[in-house]
Amino acid sequence: MSVLRKLWPALKFGTVAGTLGGTVTYLHSVEWDVGSIGLVRFGRAAFVIGKVAVDYKLTLGKLDSNSDEYMNAKSQVHLRSAVKLHDLCCKNGGCFIKVGQHIAALEYLLPSEYVTTLKVLHDDAPQSSLEDLSKVIREDLGHDISEIFTSFDTTPIGAASLAQVHRATLKDGTEVAVKIQHPNLKRHASVDMATMEVLVKGVAWLFPEFQFLWISEETKKNLPLEMDFLHEGANCERVAKIYKDFSFLKVPKIYWDLSTDRVLTMEYCEGGKVTDKQYMEQHKIPVDQVTRCLGKLYSEMIFVEGYVHCDPHPGNVLVNKTSSGDTEIVLLDHGLYQSLSDKFRLDYCELWMSLIKADTEAIKLNAERMGCGEMYPLFACIITARSWDSVTKGIDKAPATASEDQEIQENAGNYLSEITGILNNVPRQLLLILKTNDLLRGIEYALESRADASSFIGMSRCCVRALTQHKLENADNFTSRFGIRVKGQWSLFSLTLYEVAMRVKSSYIWLLLAGLLRRQPSITAS
Template sequence: MVPPTPFPEIARRVTEELGPLEEVFSSFEQIPVASASLGQVHRACLRDGDCIVVKVQYPGIEEVIAADIRTLRFVIRILRLLYPRVNLDVIYSEFSRIVGEELDYLQEGKNAETFARNFAGNPKIKIPIVYWPFTTSKVLTLEYLEGIKITDFDAIDEQGIDRKELARVLAEAYAQMFFLDGLFHGDPHPGNIFVCPGPEIILVDFGMVDRISSPQRESLRRAFGAVVDRDSLGLVRALVDMGFIPLTRDIRPAVQLVERLLQKYRDLSPREIKAMDIEEIGNDIMASLQIGPAIQIPNEFILFGRSVGMLNGLSSRLDPDTNIIEVAAPFARRFIGGEAEGLAGIAVQARSAGRSIIRLPKLLSEFLVTTGRGETRVEITSKDVADELRKISRVGKGLILALLGAGCGLAAVLLRINGFPEESLWAGVASGVLLLWLALLLRRT
């Protein structure tokens, strides 16, 4: 937990936004129940007796975030020189967007209400009610829900809550977000998830959420369908449409890579799937991409990947035998239309046929271009190799300095955001010294 801001500053912020504390609340606890990078949470009671929690944004946090974003932009520029094949700009733009949305508590309140509507039919998921008369862009007032932190395993066991069932409920909730709702909670760390007997899960903190757009969902649906049909080319085209693979004249290297991955994972039995770790699959795919075609992560999927990784780790801690891929499979089948029946099934097939007809002229044109171009030949001469080795040698002299400098720069940003200004300052100074050293080295070479 980030060190809390002194209560007088918090009280001043609440007074500026809502009015004097004694006029709005019958009680207001001075010690926060939680504190994070942008604000802290206090328990309180309204004049009508309702027990609530008040999330208060730190005074002056906007200026701090603006400075951190400028620092991140500088670090990204350095990293872009080292990794030109990777689209690092999306990291900067996505970070800026997410932080900007997190600073608006009115938007967070709207997000909470959207999630409450999405899970209205699921009694196992609870979302706190927003008290709009006591909510502004800087202060968010929510219903207080009593729960156990999801990683407090001793308390969970004492309450007799089945951890295996709890892991399943959590995985199903996120599968619904990802595959059916298209809007997902982007920060599933233990401080944002609580449990109570049932088991029931309480989700809080809806500042970091993301939505998968309709075009991206349609491309994602085609990607899943291509996996089911063992259609490597179709999967690559879907990945191109989603922005994972840059649109180039020759997509055959990407098709070959996808074909290899499909052959490895497509025919796994349910028993084998259950035995696999999603982190293991991710590491294998990333290792393949190191030798395959250049890829980039679209903005809409950066937070998605982070959420899946955090969810997998949390589920494994709750119950090592729970496999989130297996739990999510029914939701994925519904997503691609595998369970559609009657008119719904006809609509799915009609949309699929319509997409194929629309894409036919484009596919035919690409086929004619590829056929006319013939097989691609690549020739490498000894001179080419020598030149490349000399380039690698020059870059290698500054690589360690660049990585250390960029790493210190990123550390400075993260330390500042998480409430460690002194450590952030030292990391920033170290980054500046290392990058200056790198600049002098490059100037000499």
């Protein structure tokens, strides 16, 4: 017994050392990166958020919030914080990049320093090595890359937060795009989501005016679906079926025998990014036609079908000219869809109808249904990305201007606490719709083709159709249904008359201007 007591410290040390040594050997054998361990990732995120919080407190704490010095200092601390968050997203990868992309999409809700800095994550996400991706293909498909494909481009045609896409050729000569999930994504996801939840709660405790719980809630709900590529493939086929009558829409075909929950093999589709004006000019693709088609598609998704593709950033929307000369829009990445309840969809229809009509009482009533209370003017500005002055005058009456855009972005910083309060109170379904709207506006802004009266008329048509269909489904007799149909058709006919009148008016003004220009006396050198 005394011998055992003497040997116990050495045995204990040997056991601990052996366990640690065995653990290190195992981690090395599976090529585990210490930076990928949950505790390290959590510590890194907590450290960065802590630095950001301290920076805000020290920089702005003693300044007069109405002074120019405060405004300049706030802009600088926004920029420093955005850079720190960008670096954190790139180091932790996966879920963090997804959240960074979500923040970057909220162009009219957050300070421009955050949006501009984090926007690069859409196109510049960290890449996995070909060796790592080959392991995923071997594990999931049971064969090496060379056994499945005759060619496989080593450089990805797209790298995103969850996966990257490579162009390849099947044995029969068919060109495909192969989407492969980053190897460690699923292993890190649960830890990363828990980390984000803890951090946003910590921020809410330190800064009660900044409530970002909706970010972690949406990430926790949507990320598992986005990581399942079989779910994405099913979405792809569903949307192709629903919108088969939209001749301009192209959705890639899925090769199910070469797809798993981590590998998605699909038809390779040609095209340029939807924001590439030079590509459109070279291929004679009308920019206004592209934005009108996108507006038509998304109005149908949101107001009529209630099934919405929620990630239309430029890398996921391509434009092309078909062999018959028609404009084609290719919709990629179908991992994130929002299914809207009938109640929310119809309430949202009513809200937009009141916004288009500039009916302030109806705007207030519909905003209250969405949980905004007395904050309805700010809520209307968030929904439309227009100033309250423009909303009350009619958003279809005058296009948005650069000065109005600048005013809205500046006010986003001033009303950040009120905005986050609204986002925490609105129905969860609205959050992805807001993100989608901002991504679509970003495309319009890049193409210099902002929504006009014609766009709002298209939205109104979809709202009228949706509300009419709902009333028909709840009508209990022939007379009621007949009256509803007549009223619905009259509303649609009135919108058509209004659209024709707008076109005639714009054509008349153009002809008048052209006539005046022709009447100008020529100036010759004396």
